[in-house]
Structures are given as C-alpha cells and as structure tokens.
Amino acid sequence: MRERVISGDGDHQAATRAERASGRLIAGRYLLHDVLGRGGMGTVWRAHDQLLDRPVAAKELHILTHGDEEHRVRMRRAIREARAVARVPHPHVVGVHDLVEYEDRLWIVMELVEGPSLAQRITESGPLTPQHTAALGLQLLDALEAVHAAGTLHRDVKPANVLLRRDGNAVLTDFGIAALDDGEFLTTTGELVGSLEFMAPERVMGSEVGPASDLWSLGATLATVCGGQSPFRRPARPATLHAVAYEQPLLSERLGPLRPIVEALLGKSPEERPPAAVVRSALRHVAAGEVDAGPLPSATMRVGRPSVSFTDADTVTSGRGVIPAGETVPTSRHTTSLKPAHQPSSRPRGPKRLLWTMAGVVVLAAGVGGGLFLTGVLPPKEAPKTxxxxxxxxxxxxxxxxxxxxxxxxxxxxxxxxxxxxxxxxxxxxxxxxxxxxxxxxxxxxxxxxxxxxxxxxxxxxxxxxxxxxxxxxxxxxxxxxxxxxxxxxxxxxxxxxxxxxxxxxxxxxxxxxxxxxx
CATH class of the missing domain: 2.60.120.430 (Galactose-binding lectin)
Known part of the structure; x- marks a missing residue:
C-alpha cells in the first residue's frame, strides 16, 4: 500500500470522523475503540469482537461498496487482500478473521497485534543490530515463502508493514496490494501502487514480477532497519524512481556482516538475487553472531543496468505507466565467500613510502607533473549531475x-x-x-x-x-x-x-x- 500524508483540513476531518466512530458497533458485532493507524487505503481500529469476546483489529477501507468502475476495481482489490491473507495461516503472517460490509464500506477484521511497526521501532529507538535484524529477517522470509506457496505476492514489504508482537516476533501485515496468480492484475488503471523506495526495479520498470520481487523488498527493509535509512530514498519521487531503477544502494557501515546479504538481495535483475534457501542459510549465520554469513552470489558481479528506450517496440501496457526494457541482458551466477578477499595494498609502507613521497615532490618540482603517475592514482571523475x-x-x-x-x-x-x-x-x-x-x-x-x-x-x-x-x-x-x-x-x-x-x-x-x- 502506498502511504500518503493527510494534512490541513483532511487531517481535521479524519480526526472528527474518528471521534464520531469511536464506540460504534460494526455489523452488530465489532465494537470500535481507538484508531491504531491510517494509510492511503484504510484506517485501522482497535475493536472488540462481542460474539467471541476477544480483541481484534478492524480495518475500515476508504472505498465504498458501490459506485463506478474504479470503485468496483478497488473493492475487488480489497477483497483479494482479505482472501490472500486468510489462506496463509502462519505465525508471522497477520491472521484474518472476517470480511464484512457495513454502511457502504468494507471492513477487514484481523488479529490484533499489540506492538509497534518496525518503522516505529527504529524511529523511536534507532537502528537494530545486524544480529537482531537477521533474526527478524528469518521470520519475514518464512512468512514470504508461505505467501508465495499460496500463489500470492505481497508487493509492499517495508518496515511500516511489519508489526512486532509483545515477545518481539515479527508479523507481516497489510496485503493491500497483493495480487493472486489466478486473479486479475490489479493496476489496470495505470496506478503505480506501492512505496517507491521499497519497490523492486522490475516493478518500477513495468516488467514481470514474482517472488524475487518480494525478496528485493525484504532486502531494502533489512537495510533500512539495520542501517537507519532507506538505501534508495531521495528528496523527490523522480529521483527515488531513478535510484531504484539504475543506482546502487547507499548502505550504512552499520550493516556489518549483513551487508553482503542485502547487496545480493538488491540485485537489479531478479536472476541476480539468491534463492530463499541460500538467503535463509546466510541469515542464520548472522543471527547466530557469526562474522561470515556463508556463500552467496557475489554482489560485485553485476549484470548491466536495466534500460528502456523510446525506440523500443511499442509494447507498453497502460496499466504499468512505465516503459519496459527493450532488451534482455544475459546473466550469470557467481558464487563467492561473503568475506571480502584481502587485497594487498599497492602503496609502499614505512620508510619506503616516505621516499616515494619525497620522490614525487622532487618530480613535481622539476615540472614533470608526475606525482599522480608515481602513485597510480588519477583524479576521480565527477558524478553525473542530475x-x-x-x-x-x-x-x-x-x-x-x-x-x-x-x-x-x-x-x-x-x-x-x-x-x-x-x-x-x-x-x-x-x-x-x-x-x-x-x-x-x-x-x-x-x-x-x-x-x-x-x-x-x-x-x-x-x-x-x-x-x-x-x-x-x-x-x-x-x-x-x-x-x-x-x-x-x-x-x-x-x-x-x-x-x-x-x-x-x-x-x-x-x-x-x-x-x-x-x-
């Protein structure tokens, strides 16, 4: 689900509606209490199931159950959300209890997770350690594998969509834009749905998506949770879009042994990314506190950047809003240890280094201008200016x-x-x-x-x-x-x-x- 900020009059109106709705009984069964959170597609309430006498979370979808074709498309999307989650019973996937229509709105009743989201957790307490991040990553990986086995893609894995139970375990939630393999593609109106900085390059480029796309989003989530900042977030949406599609991630040194796993998951092409079994093994090493996470496809062996061209065949679909790549680049897998190989320095050390430095000064003074030649270093090229x-x-x-x-x-x-x-x-x-x-x-x-x-x-x-x-x-x-x-x-x-x-x-x-x- 793509989040959006409500400000000004919209914020006041939302608060007013919340005050009016608190204490309301939905479908004669679910008593609303306070608002737990708001997103672009819905408001989540803390509620109580009067029939079974248990606390629940009731998600009020911001769409009517009747209306024009666009409303009906969004309604089908919401129903698929509930069905997608309900068919995945898993300890790290939020449970769905009920789906009801009430007062021209759709409500999804889910288990109540008493805890903050990962996004809230790192905002309040700072980044997690690599070991803690890897442990949560293992839980999310298990959840995603269960989701994929059910024929479903999450499509919006990010820290805000991961809740933490009181015992610290992670729960994957908010399948607001999940698409079932046997269902209609949900973005036929051209809407680019999702959070750009956590969307896999193939989604941004309008190419085919699959389980590897969710794993890319998992990599971006782990990088954010452990590093404290999103590796692709930029000040403006076009810059973020560009960074996801073409640029290498900006990764914090805090990632430590987690860094090679993240780099492998964030491969631009799905074929570059390691399978879930390999990722699980590497995450287990880090979660256990080991320095070397084991072998993964090398993050340094990259295929060419995905590219599109205005001279490509006219195969753009209106639902994507993005031009697909005109050519496919052959890829190959390489396996290497996650521990970087030691590279001997080409610079002389100790007294020899001093002599070389003095020699460089003498040569410069002689007018040859060869100081850079002696050290083998050339001035770095300036990065292209956007x-x-x-x-x-x-x-x-x-x-x-x-x-x-x-x-x-x-x-x-x-x-x-x-x-x-x-x-x-x-x-x-x-x-x-x-x-x-x-x-x-x-x-x-x-x-x-x-x-x-x-x-x-x-x-x-x-x-x-x-x-x-x-x-x-x-x-x-x-x-x-x-x-x-x-x-x-x-x-x-x-x-x-x-x-x-x-x-x-x-x-x-x-x-x-x-x-x-x-x-």
Missing amino acids: TTTSQVIQSTAGWQGITEVSVQRGDRVSVSASGEWTVDHRSKPMTGPAGYGAAIDRSLDFAKNCKVKSTSPFGTLLGRLVGAKDFPVHVVGRGMAFKASGDGTLQLRINDGDGTCLEDNRGTVTVQVSVTPQP
Missing part, C-alpha cells in the same frame, strides 16, 4: 515540451506526475494521469477518433522524444523511467487529439522530470 524540473501540462493543449531540460543519447530520465484533468468537463469526472477506467473509456467510444494513442484510455499522460529521428508515443501515466536512445526534447500531453477535441477539456497535471547524463 537536473530536475517541474512543469504544468495543460489538458487544453497538444504536445508540450519540457523546456528546462535537454535529453541526449544515454541519459537516464525519470518522470512522475500528479494532478487531475478531464476530457469532457460537462459530463465526465476528473481523472489522474493514468487516464479513465475501462467503463468510462468505453462510454467515450463515439469520440475514439480523438485519441492520440488508440490503445490507451482517454486522459492518459503520454510522452515522446522529438529529435532528428521519429520516436514512438508511449504511456507515461503516473510515472516512468527510461534510457534515451537518441538526442531530443521530451514532450508530454493528454491522450486527447488536437483542435476541437481539446475544447471541452479542463484541469492540469504537474510533472517532475529528472535527467541524469550518462557517466
């Missing part, structure tokens, strides 16, 4: 260029978008950059000739590069990341044709674009 800009995209205009940035071949570009617009302000609701759902889009079939991209819904944010050669039009949706295969200007627009097609449009979308030159 340029980020924000721009408003009008719904009443056609293609609009991002004027503050230029894109050159090899540049890595990230885009995120927010806001609302409509292609018919008289009869259609506002929608976000992911465009309309299937029902509303079908109701506009009479105007389908107005679509710029016929395979995508009206209202979708589209993008293209304009340069010396033609580039195809791709879906941007709420976010995308790609590697430019040529020089050009990035242009964006609403999926609604020019001329009279734009006359009844209203609203704007704000985009943030980050461009990092190829090093």
